[in-house]
Amino acid sequence: MKLWEKGTTVNEAIEKFTVGKDRELDILLAPFDVLGSMAHVTMLESVGLIEKDELPVLLDSLKKLYQHALDGDFKIEEGVEDVHSQVEFLLTQELGDLGKKIHSGRSRNDQVLLDLKLFTRSGIREIVTAAGQLIDILLARSEQHKEVLIPGYTHLQVAMPSSFGLWFGAYAESLSDDLELLLSAFRITNQNPLGSAAGYGSSFPLNRQMTTDLLGFNNMNYNVVYAQMGRGKVEKIVSFAMANLASTLSKLAYDVCLFTSQNFNFVSLPPEFTTGSSIMPHKKNPDVFELIRGKCNKIQGIPQQIALTVNNLPSGYFRDLQIVKEIFLPLFSELHDCISIASLALEKLVVNEHILDDPRYDYLFSVEAVNKLVLKGVPFREAYRQVAEQIEKGEFKPEKAITHTHEGSIGNLCLEEIARKKSQIVDNFGFEAIEKAVSALLQ
Known part of the structure; x- marks a missing residue:
């Protein structure tokens, strides 16, 4: 079943190629497609395109579909092209002609734009929550081991005294700045494209401000052509911000791999956090951090993949944009997994407190x-x-007392200031306002 079908059967090979991975990936978009439909039909009733008594019937059915999507029970059936078609098909199957009314004033183009915005918004919230927890762990470990000195390096040569307080705290502040960049990407994401239809608006008297408010968007993409141009652009911007966070994680993972080697012996992992060798019985490998490093390096390539897909497209919709979903949607779970496992491992990281005795x-x-x-x-x-x-002359005798006192130094880590910076950035996302709007729509 295709929303655009006009009686011509599409060649089987062509259909398989053009549908690609949409059925598989659109499952991730299902709850957001239903939410968008709920806002859209609510707006349609307000402008007289749906009868007053029809709205609660549609909303009741859509709420059930939303719960199915959350529970993992939503399926895109064989022969159904995408999530938008499946939602309309199920509504029509249950409600007859009433289900066919929900597409008035919109196109699959602005539906997928909306779905991607809502999916991205939700995914960013999960990343911010996980990264915030990792920052808290790093700050706690910084405070716990602030007195333990370690070598600082330049050119990988022993340089000046550092400390675990500085090392843990550095990554906490770096991740806070990564969240600042992600906040900027979030603000670009959190704008409503719904109502742009196929990219040129509609002759129906749509109330775009109403759907903007119902879905908890901060504002809308006002120009309908730009709303369509935003597809690919938003993904590129968000992926760059997430790649930046992945870069910090990759560097942290590299440090841990280096520091756990016997040549350094600065830190160690509990045996249950390591893997062994099939022939070397002494091996305790930091595979978890090697995989974090590898996965995060892979993530850093995603903005370039998206850019190469969309950069040579003129204005308007093109099917090339379908490929961006394959690159972009898995990014969120991959990065979230890296952050979560890093948090788990760093909490258990064992610090050597006598490094400078050597x-x-x-x-x-x-x-x-x-x-x-x-x-x-x-x-x-x-x-x-x-x-x-x-x-x-070999006559140097070190005095190992350290008296650094300025802001951000060994003796003045400014951990409270870093924690405050992080909290202010997280608060600026405004997730609570979004949750309130969506909860009201679902009631």
Whole structure:
């Protein structure tokens, strides 16, 4: 069953190729397609395109479909082209001609635009929640181990003293900035395209502000041509923001892989968080972080895939955009899994508290020695020369007391400030207002 069918049977090979993975992927969009239909029919009743007594009948059936979609019971039947067709087919099957009225004033083009916006909005919320929890874990571990010093590196050479407080806290703040970028992408997402129809509007007296409010959008894509142009653009912007977060996770995972090696021995994982070797009985491999690194590196390629698919398209709808769904929709569960498993593993990460007992790290304190001379009145360049000479002669004796006090340093981690930054960013998403609007629509 196809909404556009006019009596001509499509060649079987052509149909298989053009439908692609839509049936499989559209299951992810099902609850959002139903929500959009609920808002749309509510609006149609307000402008006289559906009778007053017909609206509760439609809404009741749509609510049942919504619950089926949430429960995983929604299926796109063989021969049905996509989720939009399946929803209309089921309504028509149950309600007869009344079910056929729901498509007035819209096209599958703005339906899929809306579905993708609602899906993305929901997916971003899950990512933000998971990332917020990971930030909290990192801040807690930073506070827990703030006194434990570790080597800091430049060029992978021993450089200056760092600490687990700094290391954990650095990733907490980095992820907070990643959420800031995701917030910008969310604001572009959280605009209603419904009513743009096939990209050129409708002669029906649609009330687009009403559907915007019913679905909890912050505002709408006002220009109907731009609403259609937003397909692919939104996915590219959101995927870039998520790739940025994945980049932070990948770097963190690389650090952990490095730090768990015997050559570093800064941290270790509990045995149940590692895997072994089929021939080397001593091996305890950090596969979990290697896979986080690999998956997050893969995610960083997704914006380029989307860009290469959509960048050479003129305005209007083209079937190329179907391919973007295959790239974009799985992104959310993949990144969410990486964040969740990183949270689980980092909570159990075991810290070595005696790293700097090893004399190989004595030169970490050379800058501290230079600075102490400067504080006694020795010009910096002369102090640098004196300490360098001690090192060359093998006479350097480190003093391992650290007295860093400025904001963000070993002795002043600013963890409360980072936590506050994170909370302010999360609050700015306004998820509660969206939840309130959607809950009202479902009542």
